[in-house]
Amino acid sequence: MARIKMNPIVEMDGDEMTRVIWENIKKILLEPFIELNTEYYDLGLPNRDATDDNVTVEAANAAKRLRVAVKCATITPNAQRVEEYGLKRMYKSPNGTIRSVLDGTIFRTPILAPGVTPEVRNWKMPITVARHSYGDIYSAAEFRVDRPCMAQLVRAGESKTIYNFEGPGVVSGQYNKDSSIESFARTCFSYALDIKQDLWFSCKDTIAKIYDGTFRSIFQRVYDEEYTDKFEKAGISYFYTLIDDAVARAVRSEGGFVWALKNYDGDVLSDMISAAFGAMSMMKSVLVTEDGNYEYEAAHGTVTRHYYRWKKGEKTSTNPIATIFAWSGALRKRGEIDSQPELVDFSDRLEAACMKAVSDGIMTGDLASLMSGAKAVDTDSFLTAVRDRVING
Ligand code: NAP
Ligand code: MG
Numbered sequence: 586m587a588r589i590k591m592n593p594i595v596e597m598d599g600d601e602m603t604r605v606i607w608e609n610i611k612k613i614l615l616e617p618f619i620e621l622n623t624e625y626y627d628l629g630l631p632n633r634d635a636t637d638d639n640v641t642v643e644a645a646n647a648a649k650r651l652r653v654a655v656k657c658a659t660i661t662p663n664a665q666r667v668e669e670y671g672l673k674r675m676y677k678s679p680n681g682t683i684r685s686v687l688d689g690t691i692f693r694t695p696i697l698a699p700g701v702t703p704e705v706r707n708w709k710m711p712i713t714v715a716r717h718s719y720g721d722i723y724s725a726a727e728f729r730v731d732r733p734c735m736a737q738l739v740r741a742g743e744s745k746t747i748y749n750f751e752g753p754g755v756v757s758g759q760y761n762k763d764s765s766i767e768s769f770a771r772t773c774f775s776y777a778l779d780i781k782q783d784l785w786f787s788c789k790d791t792i793a794k795i796y797d798g799t800f801r802s803i804f805q806r807v808y809d810e811e812y813t814d815k816f817e818k819a820g821i822s823y824f825y826t827l828i829d830d831a832v833a834r835a836v837r838s839e840g841g842f843v844w845a846l847k848n849y850d851g852d853v854l855s856d857m858i859s860a861a862f863g864a865m866s867m868m869k870s871v872l873v874t875e876d877g878n879y880e881y882e883a884a885h886g887t888v889t890r891h892y893y894r895w896k897k898g899e900k901t902s903t904n905p906i907a908t909i910f911a912w913s914g915a916l917r918k919r920g921e922i923d924s925q926p927e928l929v930d931f932s933d934r935l936e937a938a939c940m941k942a943v944s945d946g947i948m949t950g951d952l953a954s955l956m957s958g959a960k961a962v963d964t965d966s967f968l969t970a971v972r973d974r975v976i977n978g
Pocket of ligand 1: 657658659660661662680865866882883884885886887888889890891902903904905951
């Protein structure tokens with residue numbers, strides 16, 4: 586069989602167990618079928634240290650240039666990691682660095698495996714959470730008030746009383762920017778269009794009339810001016826509702842929509858959604874920019890505990906599905922951008938093969954533990970089972 590040719594994508598290698606799996610996914614599932622063409626950046630912690638973390642910035646810039654990237658999970662160092670790896674300093678989170686270069690929105694979507702039933706019985710399709718990763722309480726100024734005093738918001742020539750404190754308390758000042766909200770809205774509308782699902786946006790504009798009201802009206806304006814026709818043509822809709830109503834509706838829904846949320850709401854609800862859909866190991870994630878750059882990854886980390894067992898020579902049953910879907914997501918997007926249907930087809934086949942293996946009863950321990958009577962296989966046996974199903978369907 587002739588291998589599929591492709592234009593380059595950015596490949597960001599990572600750490601620990603996921604780095605081991607990364608290599609095997611390429612060897613077993615990709616290289617036999619594709620003439621893999623990647624611009625390789627080693628974001629493994631030792632190389633980030635050797636390059637003073639410049640490799641992370643270079644990789645992010647490459648993603649801007651090539652428009653499509655796939656990333657392996659990486660360690661965000663803490664004090665213990667600094668010691669473990671003998672690091673020169675405590676580097677920032679690579680995902681944070683990449684996000685600040687690309688300035689995009691992260692969409693997190695659970696992968697529904699056959700036989701794994703969501704905690705919410707009526708969820709039949711995944712819910713994608715889009716979190717606005719800018720501003721609000723994450724960059725707020727806070728004060729502890731320790732005695733009676735008047736707290737005010739002051740802007741040139743104008744002030745508003747927040748509260749006239751009669752005793753100790755707390756006060757916080759948060760902000761956001763129209764430009765950031767607008768770009769978030771546009772990215773969400775484009776992404777919903779891309780995957781042909783409804784877009785929900787929810788906040789609390791009845792209470793924060795100016796603050797959340799601004800979010801609501803910017804979303805509405807961007808929709809009216811730029812997306813109404815496109816959404817109608819695609820048969821999807823935009824839906825605004827209050828956050829508390831949205832939470833209730835989401836639980837009663839069948840899933841299958843994109844849910845845009847403010848920074849804090851997205852932080853909290855994305856963890857709730859992923860837990861309720863089943864396994865954290867089955868969550869995929871893509872960073873999308875307003876001008877259409879895509880970086881795909883698994884949402885889970887480097888699975889450290891498995892890695893230490895692997896280093897001792899044990900075979901581990903680590904789930905590679907989210908990492909495989911990062912690759913298939915990137916390859917599909919490359920195929921779509923370049924109008925190369927055989928690459929898109931291959932990505933579909935690869936994802937279907939993962940699901941087929943699971944429905945044939947071949948799965949890793951994390952999934953087996955969610956199904957009664959299922960037996961777990963090790964990672965390499967799972968990868969081989971997926972390869973067989975890519976070939977034979
Ligand atoms: P983690 O690597 O996601 O693992 C937490 C636990 O979840 C694992 O010990 C394992 O449970 C289970 N798990 C996660 N992924 C799995 C998979 N694919 N297959 C089977 N089980 C899986 O999170 P962490 O232990 O908090 O973080 C480890 C390192 O990853 C840290 O250094 C952190 O900085 C980094 N991290 C990176 C990213 C990223 O690059 N996007 C995200 C999060 C964390 P059992 O051990 O019980 O089997
Ligand atoms: Mg969180």
